[in-house]
Amino acid sequence: MSRPPICVPCRLAAIAAVIGGTAGLFAWTAGWLTPTRLDAPHIVNTFETNYGVHTGYRRNHAKGLCVEGEFDSNGNGASVSRAAVFAPGATPVIGRLAIPGSNPSAPDASIPVRSMALLFQLKDGEQWRTGMNSAPVFVVRTPKQFYQQLVASKPDPTTGKPDPAKLNAFFSANPETLPFRQWLKAHPPSSSFANTPFWGINAFIATNAEGKMQAVRWEMVPETPFEAESADQKHNPDFLADDLDTRLAQGPLRWHLVLAVAAPGDATSDATQQWPDSRQQIDAGTLVLRQATPQRAGACRDVNYDPTILPDGLKPSDDPLLAARSAAYSVSFNRRTREQAALAHEHGEAQ
Structure with missing residues (x-):
């Protein structure tokens, strides 16, 4: 059976949508974008110009839902971190599952990336907050690269889509984006947040x-086996939330928190590169999600x-994107x- 022709502009538009969504608020600068000095409000303004403003919603990952549960630590994580969350026992969690982008009404199938954000409420009053994506690498390494891609991804007013020539020029000038683009091409979108x-x-x-x-990185590994997004699901703009409700009605959903430990020489400042699979992997416990609620009331x-x-x-590493995310999220x-x-x-x- 012959394959349908590849729509190169469509693929570029999909990549641009993912980049705009996942990178949209990761660009804070403190002189990095010289000679033009930009700050977080300016960058967020540029993001809003590109993708619009939906009043009262997050500027990125606008479409999502709240989840609650707990993290059951098995104590293994204490070998690398003294954080109370890794001591044996349960820690309450307030989370959010979402898709990238600024449109809270976007069809779920329009974006191949999913996201999970978690707030661990530790017994001593401390908190651990983390935002994760379903891709193991990020599209750019520095805030300067992000700004360049934001400019290249600006939708054309006549088509509503980015100019493929500008995107190709950006990708050619920034080979660091290749791992993300290769991953996106090789991995179909998931059929569920749960898997x-x-x-x-x-x-x-x-x-x-x-x-x-x-140095460590972490991953949430689902107990639910992976399945790709189906053709039928693409006709339901809210299939991810509907699927989650159905699954939670049958019982809690679980992921294993796996810590990857760096070896000497592994880069800590480059989010576009994975560490080798041979690095030490520590299963630190199980995230258990028990309920979901609409974000408006969650x-x-x-x-x-x-x-x-x-x-x-x-504590944060020397990855420049961390300070960028913090300032722009604020x-x-x-x-x-x-x-x-x-x-x-x-x-x-x-009233």
Whole structure:
């Protein structure tokens, strides 16, 4: 059977959508984009110009739902980190499952990447917040590259899609984007949040009780076997939420938190590159999700999943994207919460 012709503009548009969504708020600068000095509000403004503003919603990963459950630690993670979350026992979790992009009404099938964000509420009052994607690598290495791709990905007003020539020029000038593009081409979108693995992408520095410091990355590995998105699901714009509700009605969903430990010489500042599979892997416990609620009324609505909010025993690495994410998430959080407050005030006055 012959294969249908490949639509190169369509593929580029899909890549641009993923890049715009997953990278959309990762670009804060503190002189990096010289000679033009840009800050987080300016970058978020540019993102809004490209992809629009949906009042009261996150500027990225706008479409999602809240989930709640707990993390059951088996104690294995304590070998690399003294963080209380890795001590044996259960830690409450408030999470969010979403797709990238700024449109809260986007069809689920329009974006091949899924995301998981988690807030671990530790017993001593500390928190661990993490944002993960279903791709094991990020598309760019630096905020400067992000800004360049944001410019290249700007939709053409006449077509509503990025200019393929500009995207190709950006990719050619930035070979670091190749691992992400290769992964996107080789991996079909998942049929469910429940069967999706999620990677933290960035490296962090873990310190154990003896003071030993090691670089780590983490992944949430689902117990549910992977299945690709089906043709029928593509006709349902909200199939991910519908599927999750069906599965949770039958019982909790589980993922294993696996810590990958770097070897000497492994890069900690480049999120476009995976570490070898041969690196030490530690199954630190099980994430158990028990319920989901619409984000408008859910516990995750007002959470800023800043990945630099970490408990004692974990700290950011030298990856420049971490500071970028933190600053831009703050801008997005402040804008949407102000909008939500204004909408609530208007609703109150109308009553």
